Amino acid sequence: MLKNAARLARLRAENFVKDRVDYGLVQTDFTKDWRKQHWSLQVQWPCNYDCSYCIQGFGIGGGRRRLPAFKMSAADRFLVMNKIAEHLDEPMDNLFIQGGEPLLFPEIKKLLSEIQIFKKVTVISNLALDISPLLEVGRERDDLQLEVIGSYHHEFAELDEYLDKAKRLQDAGIWGWGDFVDFDFSKSLGYLEKFDEAGIQCKPFRFVGEKDGKVYPKKATDACGGHQVETVDCFMTYVLIAPDAKVYNCHSKMYRNSGHLCTLEEFPKGFDTGYTRCEEFGLCQPCQYQGMKVKKIPGEEPRAPELLQIQVNDT
Ligand code: SF4
Ligand code: SF4
Numbered sequence: 372m373l374k375n376a377a378r379l380a381r382l383r384a385e386n387f388v389k390d391r392v393d394y395g396l397v398q399t400d401f402t403k404d405w406r407k408q409h410w411s412l413q414v415q416w417p418c419n420y421d422c423s424y425c426i427q428g429f430g431i432g433g434g435r436r437r438l439p440a441f442k443m444s445a446a447d448r449f450l451v452m453n454k455i456a457e458h459l460d461e462p463m464d465n466l467f468i469q470g471g472e473p474l475l476f477p478e479i480k481k482l483l484s485e486i487q488i489f490k491k492v493t494v495i496s497n498l499a500l501d502i503s504p505l506l507e508v509g510r511e512r513d514d515l516q517l518e519v520i521g522s523y524h525h526e527f528a529e530l531d532e533y534l535d536k537a538k539r540l541q542d543a544g545i546w547g548w549g550d551f552v553d554f555d556f557s558k559s560l561g562y563l564e565k566f567d568e569a570g571i572q573c574k575p576f577r578f579v580g581e582k583d584g585k586v587y588p589k590k591a592t593d594a595c596g597g598h599q600v601e602t603v604d605c606f607m608t609y610v611l612i613a614p615d616a617k618v619y620n621c622h623s624k625m626y627r628n629s630g631h632l633c634t635l636e637e638f639p640k641g642f643d644t645g646y647t648r649c650e651e652f653g654l655c656q657p658c659q660y661q662g663m664k665v666k667k668i669p670g671e672e673p674r675a676p677e678l679l680q681i682q683v684n685d686t
Contacts, residue, residue, distance in 0.1 A: 375560050375563040375564060375567070376560060378563065378575075379553070379559055379560060379563070379575065405610055405639050405642040405643075406459065406463050407464075408608050408609055408610045408620075409467070409608055409609045409610070409662065410463065410465065410466045410467065410489070410609075410610045410612075411466070411467040411468075411469060411609065411610070411611050411612065412449060412452075412466060412467070412468050412469070412612045413469055413470055413471065413611070413612065413613055413614055413625070414443075414444070414449070414468060414469075414470055414471070414473050414476040414479070414482070414614060415441065415443050415444065415470050415471045415473075415475065415476050415614045416435075416438045416439065416440060416441060416470065416471045416614055417440070417443075417470070417471045417472070417475055418435070418470060418471040418472045418475070418497075419472050419475060419497070419499055419500065419527075420472070420497055420499070420524055420526070420527040420528075421434075421435065421436065421527075422524050422526055422527065422552075423526060424552055424554050424578065424580055424582070426579060426580050426656065426657070426658045427626060429580045429581060429595075429656060429657065429658075430581075430595070430597055430623070430654060430656070431626060431627065438626060439628045441613075441614040441615050443475075443476060443477060443614075444614050444615065444616065445478065446476075446478035446479075446481040446482040446485070448616045448635070449482055449486075449612065449616065449635070450482065450485050450486065451616070451635045451636055452486065452488060452612075452635060452638075453485070453486070453487045453488055455488050455638060455639075456487065456488050458639065459488060462487075462488055462489055462490045463488055463489050463490070464489065464490055464491060465489060465490070465491045465492070465493060466486065466489040466491075466492050466493070467493050467494075467495060468482070468483075468492060468493065468494045468495070469494075469495040471614075472496060472497055472499070472500065473494055473495070473496055474496050474499075474500040474501065474502070474504070474505075475500065479494075479504050480504040480507065480508060483504065483505075483508040483512075483515075483517065484508055484511065484512065486515075489515075490515075490516060491515070491516040491517075491518060492515060492516070492517055492518070493518045493519070493520055493547060494517070494518070494519050494520070495519075495520045495522060496519060496520075496521060496522070497521070497522050497523075497524055497527075497528060497533075498521045498522075498523075498528075498533050498536045498537065499527070499528060499533075502519075502536055502539065502540065505517070505519055505540065505545060506539070506540070506543050506545070509543050509544065509545040510543070517545045518545060518546070518547040519540050519545055519546055519547055520547045520548060520549070520550060521533065521536070521537050521540070521546075521548075521549045521550075522549070522550050522551065522552075522576075523549060523550070523551040523562065524551070524552075525551065525554075525555065525558065525562070530562070530565055533549075534565065534566070534569040534571055537549055537569070537571045538569065538570070538571065541570075541571065546571075546572075548571075548572040548573060548574050549566055549571050549572065549573045549574075550573060550574050550575060550576045551573070551575060551576065552575075552576050552577075552578050553575045553576060553577055553578050554578045554582075559575060562575075563575065579591075579657035579658050579660070580657055580658075586657060587657065588657065588660060590660075591655070591657050591660045593653065594652060594653065594655040594660060594663075594665075595653075595654070595655050595656065595657045595660065596653065597653060597654055597676060598653065598676075599653050599673040599674060599675060599676065600650065600651055600652060600653035600654060600673065600674060600675075600676045601652045601653055601667075601671055601672070601673045601674070602648065602649070602650045602652070602668055602671045603648075603649055603652040603665045603666060603667055603668060603671070604646035604647070604648055604649070604665070604666040604668060605621070605646060605647060605648075605649045605652065605663055605664070605665050605666075606645055606646045606647075606663070606664040606665075606666075607620040607621050607647075607659070607662060607663055608662040608663075609621070609622070609659065609662055610642065611625050612635060613625050613628070613631070616634055616635040616636075617631035617633075617634055617635075618631060618632055618633050618634060618635060618637075618638055618641075618642075619631050619632060620632060620642070620647065621649070621655075621656075621659065622656040622658060622659050623651065623654055623655050623656045623659075624651075626656070630649075630651075632647075646664075646666060651676075652665060653673070653676060654676065
């Protein structure tokens with residue numbers, strides 16, 4: 372127990388230090404290379420859970436159920452990505468596949484079987500559904516490093532059942548690690564104990580978002596608090612593909628379905644520049660706080676935010 376208490380204390384201390392990322396007046400110029408960015412594909416928004424702390428509901432009123440409810444997309448729409456190989460000397464490092472819940476996506480096996488341009492594909496799942504597509508692809512593809520990160524969500528999941536599936540994935544050689552959101556501090560130590568007993572590696576995930584009227588990390592309050600907005604130049608270190616195959620560099624914009632840089636067919640249009648102008652600093656997602664660099668624009672003043680319009684698009 373002491374060991375885990377020390378782990379959590381260290382995690383929280385490290386987070387505190389990391390929260391001191393300076394997103395203010397950044398002097399450095401960056402050379403933007405989309406090959407090196409964090410690539411993430413959200414196969415669909417629907418999820419079998421509805422966690423109260425889900426970051427996808429942050430800042431958009433009625434929670435994640437208000438996210439644009441795209442119909443489930445065909446895998447072929449995403450497999451257009453394979454054409455990006457024309458721009459590559461060698462495969463890119465890693466693609467994270469997430470949602471919503473990726474195992475709800477009916478064509479997850481086809482997608483995992485045919486995706487080509489990454490050395491490694493990491494599926495982030497809550498493990499509540501049938502994991503056989505993951506086990507099958509793990510067996511069938513020796514040209515791809517498949518990895519599963521299993522997120523335990525205490526409001527909906529039964530921990531023993533979750534750990535059983537984690538062990539099956541671990542035995543199959545495709546387990547990365549487990550995580551849970553360090554949300555209910557009084558219970559986090561108990562979860563770590565259970566992971567340890569089961570022999571499952573766990574990396575608790577720090578809580579980001581809004582809790583009791585406060586934004587976490589606290590240092591992100593002016594970027595994420597929603598009280599005022601400001602026009603800035605923002606450098607983001609993400610390539611985010613939405614369920615309708617629009618490509619964004621910002622989670623906030625992706626969740627609101629506005630401000631995409633291109634579609635997958637058009638990629639890398641829009642990703643070849645460094646900073647992009649943004650009128651919405653103040654409505655940023657806390658989850659991307661450490662991947663953003665912001666340059667203030669001389670003469671720009673904060674202003675009141677307009678009511679957020681979430682565009683729903685059923686394509
Ligand atoms: S499982 Fe993940 S995506 Fe689904 S509601 Fe919970 S936090 Fe959100
Ligand atoms: S909303 Fe925030 S994180 Fe997104 S582009 Fe604008 S300033 Fe950057």
